[in-house]
Amino acid sequence: MGFNEVRKDYLLDRWVVIATERGRRPTDFANKEREKAKTGVCLMCPGNEHMTPPAVLVYLKHGNGIRKTEDKDDTRHKNWAVRVIPNLFPAFAPPKNKTSQRKTAKCSEMIPAVGHHEVLVESPNHDEHPADARLSQLEYVVDAYVDRLRELSARPYVKYVSIFRNHGLEAGASLSHAHSQIIATPSIPKTVEDELEASKRFWKQNKKCVFCEIIKKERGGPRLILENSKFVVFAPYASVNPMEFWIIPKKHEATLLDLSKSDVKALAETLKACLGGLKKLVNDPPYNYGFHLAIDKDASDYYHWHLEVYPKLAIWAGFEKSTGMYINTVTPEAAAEHLRKTISS
Amino acid sequence: MGFNEVRKDYLLDRWVVIATERGRRPTDFANKEREKAKTGVCLMCPGNEHMTPPAVLVYLKHGNGIRKTEDKDDTRHKNWAVRVIPNLFPAFAPPKNKTSQRKTAKCSEMIPAVGHHEVLVESPNHDEHPADARLSQLEYVVDAYVDRLRELSARPYVKYVSIFRNHGLEAGASLSHAHSQIIATPSIPKTVEDELEASKRFWKQNKKCVFCEIIKKERGGPRLILENSKFVVFAPYASVNPMEFWIIPKKHEATLLDLSKSDVKALAETLKACLGGLKKLVNDPPYNYGFHLAIDKDASDYYHWHLEVYPKLAIWAGFEKSTGMYINTVTPEAAAEHLRKTISS
Numbered sequence: 151m152g153f154n155e156v157r158k159d160y161l162l163d164r165w166v167v168i169a170t171e172r173g174r175r176p177t178d179f180a181n182k183e184r185e186k187a188k189t190g191v192c193l194m195c196p197g198n199e200h201m202t203p204p205a206v207l208v209y210l211k212h213g214n215g216i217r218k219t220e221d222k223d224d225t226r227h228k229n230w231a232v233r234v235i236p237n238l239f240p241a242f243a244p245p246k247n248k249t250s251q252r253k254t255a256k257c258s259e260m261i262p263a264v265g266h267h268e269v270l271v272e273s274p275n276h277d278e279h280p281a282d283a284r285l286s287q288l289e290y291v292v293d294a295y296v297d298r299l300r301e302l303s304a305r306p307y308v309k310y311v312s313i314f315r316n317h318g319l320e321a322g323a324s325l326s327h328a329h330s331q332i333i334a335t336p337s338i339p340k341t342v343e344d345e346l347e348a349s350k351r352f353w354k355q356n357k358k359c360v361f362c363e364i365i366k367k368e369r370g371g372p373r374l375i376l377e378n379s380k381f382v383v384f385a386p387y388a389s390v391n392p393m394e395f396w397i398i399p400k401k402h403e404a405t406l407l408d409l410s411k412s413d414v415k416a417l418a419e420t421l422k423a424c425l426g427g428l429k430k431l432v433n434d435p436p437y438n439y440g441f442h443l444a445i446d447k448d449a450s451d452y453y454h455w456h457l458e459v460y461p462k463l464a465i466w467a468g469f470e471k472s473t474g475m476y477i478n479t480v481t482p483e484a485a486a487e488h489l490r491k492t493i494s495s
Numbered sequence: 496m497g498f499n500e501v502r503k504d505y506l507l508d509r510w511v512v513i514a515t516e517r518g519r520r521p522t523d524f525a526n527k528e529r530e531k532a533k534t535g536v537c538l539m540c541p542g543n544e545h546m547t548p549p550a551v552l553v554y555l556k557h558g559n560g561i562r563k564t565e566d567k568d569d570t571r572h573k574n575w576a577v578r579v580i581p582n583l584f585p586a587f588a589p590p591k592n593k594t595s596q597r598k599t600a601k602c603s604e605m606i607p608a609v610g611h612h613e614v615l616v617e618s619p620n621h622d623e624h625p626a627d628a629r630l631s632q633l634e635y636v637v638d639a640y641v642d643r644l645r646e647l648s649a650r651p652y653v654k655y656v657s658i659f660r661n662h663g664l665e666a667g668a669s670l671s672h673a674h675s676q677i678i679a680t681p682s683i684p685k686t687v688e689d690e691l692e693a694s695k696r697f698w699k700q701n702k703k704c705v706f707c708e709i710i711k712k713e714r715g716g717p718r719l720i721l722e723n724s725k726f727v728v729f730a731p732y733a734s735v736n737p738m739e740f741w742i743i744p745k746k747h748e749a750t751l752l753d754l755s756k757s758d759v760k761a762l763a764e765t766l767k768a769c770l771g772g773l774k775k776l777v778n779d780p781p782y783n784y785g786f787h788l789a790i791d792k793d794a795s796d797y798y799h800w801h802l803e804v805y806p807k808l809a810i811w812a813g814f815e816k817s818t819g820m821y822i823n824t825v826t827p828e829a830a831a832e833h834l835r836k837t838i839s840s
Contacts, residue, residue: 153588154608156682163685167608169586241514241814241822243498259732263499263512314813322812331813337501339818340508387604440817460816467667468659468676469586471805472785473684477586 156475157388160364161348162341166388166476194271194327199225199233206268207234207297209290216290218297231287232294233271234332240267242333245307264307266334270294271327279317279328280421281429288418291330295441296406296414302334303407303445310335310342310445318436321462342442346449353452359402361454373486376423376493380416383424385482385489391460392480393432395424395489398456404444405455421457427493428461436462501820502733505709506693507686511733511821539616539672544570544578551613552579552642554635561635563642576632577639578616579677585612587678590652609652611679615639616672624662624673625766626774633763636675640786641751641759647679648752648790655680655687655790663781666807687787691794698797704747706799718831721768721838725761728769730827730834736805737825738777740769740834743801749789750800766802772838773806781807 154169193201205224209216209232216231224233242265272278272291280288295313302311315330316323323329338346352360368374368384375395376383383397397420399413409417428435438460444453463480470476499514538546550569554561554577561576569578587610617623617636625633640658647656660675661668668674683691697705713719713729720740721728728742742765744758754762773780783805789798808825815821 154586156606156608156680158604165682165685167586169584169608239514241499241512259503261501263501263514310818312814312818314817316812320810322810333814335501335818335820337510339820340510341817341819344819438813438816440813442817458817460813465665465667466811467661468783468785468805469657469678471783472659472686472787472803473655473657473680474686474689475680475684 159388160386161345161352161360163344164388164390164474164476166390166478168388168481169477169479170481192276192325192327194233194269194325194329195276196228196230196274199228203236203238205233205235207294207301208232209294230274232273232290234294234298235269235271237267237269237331242267242335261336264336266302266308266332268298268332270298270330270332272330273328276327279425280315281425281434283328283422285415285418285422288422289414292409292414292417292421295330295332296409298332299406299443302332303405305334307336308334308445310338311443312339312440314438314440316436316438318434318462321436321438323436338445342444345442346444346446346453349452349454350449359452359454361398361456362402365398365400372483375427375486375489376420378416378420380413381420383420385486387482389478389480389482389485390476392463392478393428393435393461393485393489394459394482395428395485396456396458397421397424398454402454404450404453406441406443423493424459424489427489428459431488431492432461432463438462504733505731506690506697506705508689509733509735509819509821511735511823513733513826514822514824515826537621537670537672539578539614539670539674540621541573541575541619544573548581548583550578550580552639552646553577554639575619577618577635579639579643580614580616582612582614582676587612587680606681609681611647611653611677613643613677615643615675615677617675618673621672624770625660626770626779628673628767630760630763630767633767634759637754637759637762637766640675640677641754643677644751644788647677648750650679652681653679653790655683656788657684657785659783659785661781661783663779663807666781666783668781683790687789690787691789691791691798694797694799695794704797704799706743706801707747710743710745717828720772720831720834721765723761723765725758726765728765730831732827734823734825734827734830735821737808737823738773738780738806738830738834739804739827740830741801741803742766742769743799747799749795749798751786751788768838769804769834772834773804776833776837777806777808783807 154167156165156167158165204222208219208224208227208230210219210227211229211231242263244266245264273287278287299311302308312333349360365382369377369382373385375385381397381399383395385395439457441457443455499512501510501512503510549567553564553569553572553575555564555572556574556576587608589611590609618632623632644656647653657678694705710727714722714727718730720730726742726744728740730740784802786802788800
């Protein structure tokens with residue numbers, strides 16, 4: 151047995167100890183009993199629309215499809231498919247006037263938390279999480295991501311839009327109804343900025359997109375999990391989390407705004423296959439996922455959107471928190487092998 | 496009510512939304528029932544020394560004091576006060592020969608995980624955690640931190656020594672016996688490197704230590720928690736965690752190696768007071784702490800060691816993990832006020 155490896159992320163100056171000697175097999179995580187979120191009246195279930203702020207976007211069922219509305223009095227509609235509402239306790243709030251719109255320049259130590267914080271109710275069905283969702287419903291979810299991204303990223307005080315999902319109480323989902331969140335921020339967050347800078351540097355040096363190169367490398371290798379006509383899914387070389395995987399489009403695009411109808415369908419299928427595989431393999435673990443994308447049009451050459459999925463199977467403790475170096479007890483190669491087999495079986 | 500604030504760390508490019516509108520009072524965290532670590536045979540309790548690898552350092556009780564030994568056959572001794580043992584599942588392992596000692600240069604994407612990973616058993620008494628420990632015992636713990644730091648940092652393949660403590664299952668302490676951990680790494684971890692660079696830059700520009708300036712600023716302000724002859728304790732301006740606090744020595748020193756006997760005593764007293772206050776205020780919450788220090792002698796002008804304590808009262812979810820931006824629901828000013836009152840009462 152040789153040494154554990156300390157691996158660097160493709161782009162970020164982020165190092166992870168792949169500590170196989172303390173390793174467990176991926177399936178060893180499966181038996182844990184998970185704490186459940188409190189039950190009671192669900193604010194997100196149909197019939198309780200009046201308990202939330204008015205929606206900013208509603209997809210109404212309409213024949214075999216949906217009709218989009220921004221009707222302020224949306225609580226009249228009970229036949230919705232997807233509903234996006236402002237977060238009752240927003241971390242970021244919209245500016246109240248023109249003055250505060252201008253006050254968003256990044257100063258040395260503080261900026262006002264101007265922006266948006268929304269909750270996307272993914273389905274009228276409480277438990278319709280992506281692993282088990284109808285494909286048509288998951289397509290609506292992706293469509294709604296894109297609609298909100300388009301709307302929010304056009305505002306002058308918005309510099310980034312983070313679209314993410316927390317699944318399970320241990321991953322921070324205090325409410326159990328299937329939902330995602332959208333946060334629009336007044337500055338580009340650190341991790342995204344670091345990725346933008348590194349990919350821009352790579353592009354200047356090589357006239358190539360670093361993510362397209364990563365796809366080429368990972369497609370044929372031991373960390374590949376799934377490939378279809380539109381997407382490649384793999385466990386990243388320096389996975390920070392056990393069973394982590396990334397979903398990346400083959401088509402070079404910096405953001406989600408130009409997804410075609412067939413791209414949306416393929417993303418819904420890919421999400422369902424991968425999250426379904428994870429659920430089956432590790433007993434419906436808590437997880438977080440987040441889209442990484444570029445708002446700035448200048449980034450269209452060098453940035454490449456993708457979705458990072460972080461199963462929550464370990465705890466970041468004193469070492470990780472005080473050093474910014476991580477320990478992962480499952481090799482990405484083993485994670486990929488198990489996920490690949492589970493998904494294809 | 497104005498906007499929430501997005502605040503920047505003193506040194507790091509790390510931004511935190513202080514989201515008071517979703518805020519809870521610090522004491523709201525107090526009622527949660529905490530999951531306990533499994534009970535059973537404790538590997539760290541006296542009488543079970545044979546179940547662990549041989550110690551690398553033992554403090555034996557000796558009259559009214561202690562006697563230090565590196566006796567390889569330490570399992571004969573039952574009268575120890577502190578025992579440092581190699582971790583059974585080390586993330587980093589010592590090199591086996593001269594060749595691998597040289598192989599530790601940081602390459603582009605991987606380095607072998609050469610180093611050390613040790614467990615410091617803080618007391619023969621299972622539950623003697625710092626909040627409730629005898630002061631004399633806590634002084635031994637600090638002494639042992641210094642002894643191991645001196646020993647490990649002298650090795651040529653060691654570039655950093657992380658001394659940290661996980662308290663409670665939710666903070667990653669899978670064993671409940673009072674213990675700390677020490678990890679020696681073959682590269683300087685990201686967070687420490689960023690702090691070193693930023694403080695060096697500040698020193699070049701101002702010929703002053705940035706941490707000495709932070710102490711000056713925080714001593715008289717609303718985030719001060721405790722001050723005694725040797726230490727200042729405060730909630731940092733851009734606290735990432737609810738109830739986070741830092742303990743920093745008034746004397747400018749880059750590392751722990753020159754602590755005097757009275758410094759050690761004062762640190763033990765300060766630790767006990769602050770962790771005792773936290774325990775009382777928030778019902779013995781899980782927490783992590785980690786020392787930040789410089790190994791390199793060149794840093795002695797510009798770096799200033801300190802201890803960062805992170806209570807685990809919130810979950811980093813999809814937003815934090817995919818953006819590197821944080822949301823903290825307790826203002827550092829409120830955290831400081833509550834901790835100050837609890838400690839002084």
